[in-house]
Structure formats: structure tokens, C-alpha cells
Amino acid sequence: MRILSALVIGLIFGVGIAISGMMNPAKVLNFFDLAQIWDGTWDPSLAFVMGGALAVTIPGYRLVFGRPAPVLENRFQLPDTRVIDRRLVLGSGVFGIGWGIAGFCPGGALPALGTGRIEPFLFVAALIGGLLIARVVQARSLPPRPKPAT
Amino acid sequence: MITEFTPLQSLGGGALIGIAAVLLMAFHGRILGATGxxxxxxxxxxxxxxxxxxxxxxxxxxxxxxxxxxxxxxxxMEVPISNLAVVLGGLIVGVGVSYGGGCTSGHGVCGNARFSRRSIVATISFMITSFATVFVTRHLLGA
Incomplete structure (x- = not known):
């Protein structure tokens, strides 16, 4: 039941991404290219994607959080950190640089794997590589554990 | 490569993305984020x-x-850039979303919908750098 439900939810997301234009790097990069406003070729479509999504999630979440627990689990798993720090701001900024170079974001590229084209596979492989690099660096930069008392 | 303005498809596709996010929270209690x-x-x-x-x-x-x-x-799905740029962008995105704790779906759609201050800050940050990056690659470097 949990697996079937997740499969259907993934499918809805994937169809939404494919219809919206988020898995089309040409469209994504044209949205980011504000200079095209001057010659009239700017494509503002992606603002409508975010608008359409938030128009559903804002009231939808409100409704869902009015319930004590999700249908198939015993609790909501929400991020508990509230810190706004350099990691968050710089990390997100770095993400934007990569998005601006490739035109794919993770949510656009995962459904795009279904096209069977090579580009999303290259992107997702590199994305996993980047996640692994960050994981190794973060593990090394964690403060050393205090020595047990002897 | 000029792309056509598609407000209806984009709005409809966005609404489906939103429906998926709400369903995942309603049934599984989770944020729908591709990074996660x-x-x-x-x-x-x-x-x-x-x-x-x-x-x-x-x-x-x-x-x-x-x-x-x-x-x-x-x-x-039109890719107006080289495969090398796709790989380079993918690597940078991987490092960035790992430190930033999410991407367009997790922060942009889900986090902003619960008015998470972290997600709002993250979204502003990645939108600024993506617009700036395309300005640099297309208009300063001429790629």
C-alpha cells in the first residue's frame, strides 16, 4: 500500500514536471535570461509553475496539518532545524549556479530520466557525485569527538 | 533557442506538482523534495x-x-548546452543542495508553502544566483 501510494504520487509529480516545462533546460535557461525581456523573447512560464504549485500546497498543507497524523504513517516528518546560516545561504547559492549552467534542477532531472535521453542520466550521475563529495567533506569537517575520560 | 510562453501548461503542471506534494504529506508525512x-x-x-x-x-x-x-x-526537452556543461552543472548542484538542504521542490514548493524561513531564504539565494549565472554565461562569456 505504501509503495503503491508512493508510485502514484511520484507519477503525478513526474507528469506535472513534464507538462510544466521544468524538465526542458532550454525553457529553464530562457526563464533565467532576463536580458531577453529587451528583445521580447523572455519566457516567464516557470514563474507560473511555482505559482501553480504554491497555489495548491499552501492551502493543501494547511488542510493536512489540521490532521493529527498522515494516513499511512504515525507522524509527520518535518525538518526541525530553523537556523539560517552560511551553509544554507551559500549552499543554495551554489545550487543556483549549477542550475543556471545545466538548466536541470534535481526535481526536473529525475522525471526526465524516463525520456531515456542521455542528458538527464549525465546530470543525475554528476548530481550524485556532488552529493557524495559534499558528504565526504562534511564528514571530515565535523568537530572531533571528545575523548572518553580515562 | 527561443521557447514559447506556455502559461496554461506551466500553471497546470505546477498544480500537479503541488497535488503530489500535498498527497505525499497527507499519506506519508514527508516533504516532497528531489534532493531528499x-x-x-x-x-x-x-x-x-x-x-x-x-x-x-x-x-x-x-x-x-x-x-x-x-x-x-x-x-x-531541448538541451541547448554541451554534455560537459550538463555534468559540470550537475556536480555543482549536488554540492549546493547538500549544503543548502534542498532544492526547487523541497525548499521552493514545500518549504515555502509552510512559510519556513529557511526555505524562503534558500529560494531567494538560488534564484539570485541562477539569474546571475545565466547573465554571465550568455552575455559576458557568450556561451
């Missing part, structure tokens, strides 16, 4: 969670196929 899904698939200590995320990923990849089947045409 990939990150979860790279951890093997919780197999129930792994199976859930694998099912989400398989469902997502079936999206373009379902559209092809339903409409007879594959959804548009």
Missing part, C-alpha cells in the same frame, strides 16, 4: 524509507512515458 529522495536512496540503513523513495523515483520517471502514451507526443 536522492539522498535517501544513497543511505541504506532504513530499508522501508529506501523502498518508499525508490517507488517515488520510479513513479516520477514514468511521468514522461505516461504523457507520451496519453498524448502521442513526448514532452519537450
Amino acid at each position: 529522495i536522492l539522498g535517501g536512496l544513497m543511505r541504506l540503513n532504513d530499508m522501508a524509507d529506501w523502498r518508499l523513495k525508490a517507488a517515488l523515483l520510479v513513479g516520477m520517471a514514468m511521468g514522461p512515458l505516461a504523457l507520451l502514451w496519453a498524448t502521442g507526443t513526448a514532452p519537450a
Whole structure:
């Protein structure tokens, strides 16, 4: 039941991404290219994607959080950190640089794997590589554990 | 490469993305974030969670196929850049979303919808740098 439900939810997301234009790097990069406003070729479509999504999630979440627990689990798993720090701001900024170079974001590229084209596979492989690099660096930069008392 | 302005498809596609996010929260109590899904698939200590995320990923990849089947045409995907740029961008995105704790789906759609201050700050940050990056690559470097 949990697996079937997740499969259907993934499918809805994937169809939404494919219809919206988020898995089309040409469209994504044209949205980011504000200079095209001057010659009239700017494509503002992606603002409508975010608008359409938030128009559903804002009231939808409100409704869902009015319930004590999700249908198939015993609790909501929400991020508990509230810190706004350099990691968050710089990390997100770095993400934007990569998005601006490739035109794919993770949510656009995962459904795009279904096209069977090579580009999303290259992107997702590199994305996993980047996640692994960050994981190794973060593990090394964690403060050393205090020595047990002897 | 000029692309056509598609407000209706984009709005409708966005609404479907939103519906998926609300359903995942309603049924599974989770944020729908592509970064979280990939990150979860790279951890093997919780197999129930792994199976859930694998099912989400398989469902997502079936999206373009379902559209092809339903409409007879594959959804548009034009890549106006080199494969090398795709790989470079992917690496940078991977490092960034790892430190930033999410991407367009997790922060942009889900976090902003619960008015998380972290997500609002993250969204502003990645939107600024993506606009700036395209300005640099297209108009300063001429790529």
C-alpha cells in the first residue's frame, strides 16, 4: 500500500514536471535570461509553475496539518532545524549556479530520466557525485569527538 | 533557442506538482523534495524509507512515458548546452543542495508553502544566483 501510494504520487509529480516545462533546460535557461525581456523573447512560464504549485500546497498543507497524523504513517516528518546560516545561504547559492549552467534542477532531472535521453542520466550521475563529495567533506569537517575520560 | 510562453501548461503542471506534494504529506508525512529522495536512496540503513523513495523515483520517471502514451507526443526537452556543461552543472548542484538542504521542490514548493524561513531564504539565494549565472554565461562569456 505504501509503495503503491508512493508510485502514484511520484507519477503525478513526474507528469506535472513534464507538462510544466521544468524538465526542458532550454525553457529553464530562457526563464533565467532576463536580458531577453529587451528583445521580447523572455519566457516567464516557470514563474507560473511555482505559482501553480504554491497555489495548491499552501492551502493543501494547511488542510493536512489540521490532521493529527498522515494516513499511512504515525507522524509527520518535518525538518526541525530553523537556523539560517552560511551553509544554507551559500549552499543554495551554489545550487543556483549549477542550475543556471545545466538548466536541470534535481526535481526536473529525475522525471526526465524516463525520456531515456542521455542528458538527464549525465546530470543525475554528476548530481550524485556532488552529493557524495559534499558528504565526504562534511564528514571530515565535523568537530572531533571528545575523548572518553580515562 | 527561443521557447514559447506556455502559461496554461506551466500553471497546470505546477498544480500537479503541488497535488503530489500535498498527497505525499497527507499519506506519508514527508516533504516532497528531489534532493531528499536522492539522498535517501544513497543511505541504506532504513530499508522501508529506501523502498518508499525508490517507488517515488520510479513513479516520477514514468511521468514522461505516461504523457507520451496519453498524448502521442513526448514532452519537450531541448538541451541547448554541451554534455560537459550538463555534468559540470550537475556536480555543482549536488554540492549546493547538500549544503543548502534542498532544492526547487523541497525548499521552493514545500518549504515555502509552510512559510519556513529557511526555505524562503534558500529560494531567494538560488534564484539570485541562477539569474546571475545565466547573465554571465550568455552575455559576458557568450556561451
